[in-house]
Amino acid sequence: MEEELKCPVCGSLFREPIILPCSHNVCLPCARTIAVQTPDGEPHLPQPLLHSRGSGLPAGAAAAPPLDHDAAAGPACSGGGGSAAGGLGGGAGGGGDHADKLSLYSETDSGYGSYTPSLKSPNGVRVLPMVPAPPGSSAAAARGAACSSLSSSSSSSITCPQCHRSASLDHRGLRGFQRNRLLEAIVQRYQQGRGAAQGASAASAVAICQLCDRTPPEPAATLCEQCDVLYCAACQLKCHPSRGPFAKHRLVQPPPPPAPAEAASASPGAAQGAPSGGGGCKSPGGAGAGAAGGSAARKFPTCPEHEMENYSMYCVSCRTPVCYLCLEEGRHGKHEVKPLGAMWKQHKAQLSQALNGVSDKAKEAKEFLVQLKNILQQVQENGLDYEACLVAQCDALVDALTRQKAKLLTKVTKEREHKLKMVWDQINHCTLKLRQSTGLMEYCLEVIKENDPSGFLQISDALIKRVQVSQEQWVKGALEPKVSAEFDLTLDSEPLLQAIHQLDFIQMKCRVPPGPLLQLEKCCTHNNSVTLAWRMPPFTHSPVDGYILELDDGDGGQFREVYVGKETLCTIDGLHFNSTYNARVKAFNSSGVGPYSKTVVLQTSDVAWFTFDPNSGHRDIILSNDNQTATCSSYDDRVVLGTAAFSKGVHYWELHVDRYDNHPDPAFGVARASVVKDMMLGKDDKAWAMYVDNNRSWFMHCNSHTNRTEGGVCKGATVGVLLDLNKHTLTFFINGQQQGPTAFSHVDGVFMPALSLNRNVQVTLHTGLEVPTNLGRPKLSGN
Secondary structure, eight states: OGGGGBOTTTOSBOSSEEEOTTSOEEEHHHHHHHEEEEETTSOOOOGGGGOSSSOOOOTTOOSSOOSSHHHHHOGGGOOTTSOGGGTTTOOOSOTTTTSOOTTOOOTTOOSOOOOSOOEEOTTSOEEOOOOOOOTTOOHHHHHHHHHHHHTSSEEEEEEOTTTOOEEEOOTTGGGGSOBOHHHHHHHHHHHHHHHHHTTOOSOOOOOBOSSOOSSSOOBOOEEETTTTEEEOHHHHHHHSOSSGGGTTOOEEOOOOOOOHHHHHHHHHHHHHHOOTTSOOOOOGGGOOHHHHHHHHHHOOOBOSSSTTSBOOEEETTTTEEEOHHHHHTTTTTTSOEEEHHHHHHHHHHHHHHHHHHHHHHHHHHHHHHHHHHHHHHHHHHHHHHHHHHHHHHHHHHHHHHHHHHHHHHHHHHHHHHHHHHHHHHHHHHHHHHHHHHHHHHHHHHHHHHOOOHHHHHHHHHHHHHHHHHHHHHSOTTTTSOSSOSSOOOOOOOHHHHHHHHTOOSHHHHSOOOOOOEEOTTTOEEETTEEEEEEEOOTTOOSOOOEEEEEEOOSSSOOOEEEEEESOSEEEEOSOOTTOEEEEEEEEEETTEEEEEOOOEEEEOOSSOOOOBOTTTSOTTEEEETTTTEEEESSSSOEEEEBSOOBSSSEEEEEEEEEEEOSOOOOEEEEEOTTOOOSSOTTSSTTEEEEEEOSSEEEEEETTEEEEEEEOOOOTTOEEEEEEETTTTEEEEEETTEEOSSOOOOOOOSOBEEEEEEOTTEEEEEEOSOOOOSOOBOOOBOOO
16 A cells, blocks of 8 residues: 555655645645746647636736745745736736636646756656755745746646646645645554554654743643644643634644654655755644644645635535535535535445455456466476476487487398308308319319320310319309498488477477366256257367267266267257266367366156157148147048157157047057158058057057957047057057057167058147056957
């Protein structure tokens, strides 16, 4: 809260804060330093826009207002030919056009509107330069020189240091702005609380009388709010009796003095915000600033126009408190006014209501900060994990490359040894042949040297053959190397180098999505279908390519995929009635499949609600009564199916005969979806039915007639069908009496309610019925 209690100019706690027209606050001494001059040639807003505060001035009043009453009171600030009320402006004439500029805003202001060189406060707010005192002159003369220099063809304005909106001053100067006494009181309480929190153990100084001639002065007993002076009991009786002109003054208890820490904190602000000669926070009767601040915080606010009157009403038009004299004098006479207390309570209630919203946002912000701190910790942990993972992966790559290097070196070694063996074998083989050939050559030369013809001819034929055979051994290629000295092994490392250069965190940027959140308020069941809805958790940054919805078999079995896609709402039809299903969903993206959501349990309807299906019936079938009543436009039998499909459980429905003419043979039963629909139900192998006339009934399947039973139908009769897929039985009832023994093939699959009829019959379907327990036994026929 301390930042809310600091002046935007001096940076210290507020001292005598005033409320600017833009609703921002500034210290009164600081306001004197940031007030600027505006040349008379500067355009202003039209006169009707300038009457939001204060009373208008008559024609001929001063054009340039003073900064405040203190400046106006100084005779040195009066311009030539002007009155003292002219203040800094001093010049007369033209006052009607600029009589009240307190609410003058400049939405297109390009800065602070200062046309004079300026200084800057520690917070960067422009401050009026100090007018240097001429040599040998006093400070009052210097102030007079400053006032006379400002009064030369200029008016005064002030720019808010926070929103940079400008407002011109009226004839009262800065005193025309309301004093924010509520803020003063809060600042005082804050200073007291901060002093107590800092453990100031020194006893607080007692406020002393400001008129006492004793040494030391007596402690103050009362404070006059109008005189702003502290009195002891003796001085109050002597200098401020409760009679005469002092009878209407209000005497209150003296305020507690500020703690030492408060004075220390206030002194730097005073040094920053109020240069010497610029005017500071005045203390009553020249006493310490601490006492003055305390007394100001305890004052009851009074009307700036009538300083002796307290506020009693609130002007809704001007949005300001007023006294009864303001209403009597007529300035606010035509305005809408309300009691001050009522408006106080109303605005307090509005502020409290607004604070509730801020409180909720603050709570959300705290939770958000906790979340950010958790994210901060997770980032640290994940960063270390990713670093370790990266090191492990790179080490694994290095290890894999080392192993592959060893394998490649082994291949090179084997190839080298193979080549060496081949060369050595060829060398040995060639050496042996060469030795044999050389020996043969030497022997033949010795034979040729002999001069014995008969002896030569005895062995010449054999030697010639041996030489020819030796020559033939040196066939083509025998003197060529079988292996090359070059290695035909080229290592293709370019793809690997390219892959290493492209190695990046592509896979790590896209993580698997988290588990979806099932929206239970949207999950529901209808008849034998279930609808599920889900969404991703908030603050999910992983992309989602789709979802996988899984459902069990309704009997606690294994899950199976029933939907894969991008939608977040899915309806599954054709489930078992009176069954409990478990469902779950997971998301996936290019990185993989995320975890499952929580499992939701869904219960299908106990009994089946269905109608005749207009899409599956023969084109001659005529449906009405919301597809619950069926008849036919043909004299031939035509088939229509129900909208429900059964594969498990016990189900019962009834059909009421609305019309029965000329003794037709309607058939009732169940069938596959592929049943033939242009002949009587039960004539093919896809249907199981009971067909009935007005006297008896038969069970029929694959055009086989069995189980003839006495008892037929007529107009108004009710036919019941009981399908028990647990026992694989099909039973029919006419008006509550069972027709023959049960007969139903032991086959599995999906069965649908079915009916065949012609134009002489009309029936109405009734579903959602409980299985009856008081049905009669059959009446078997003698035949």
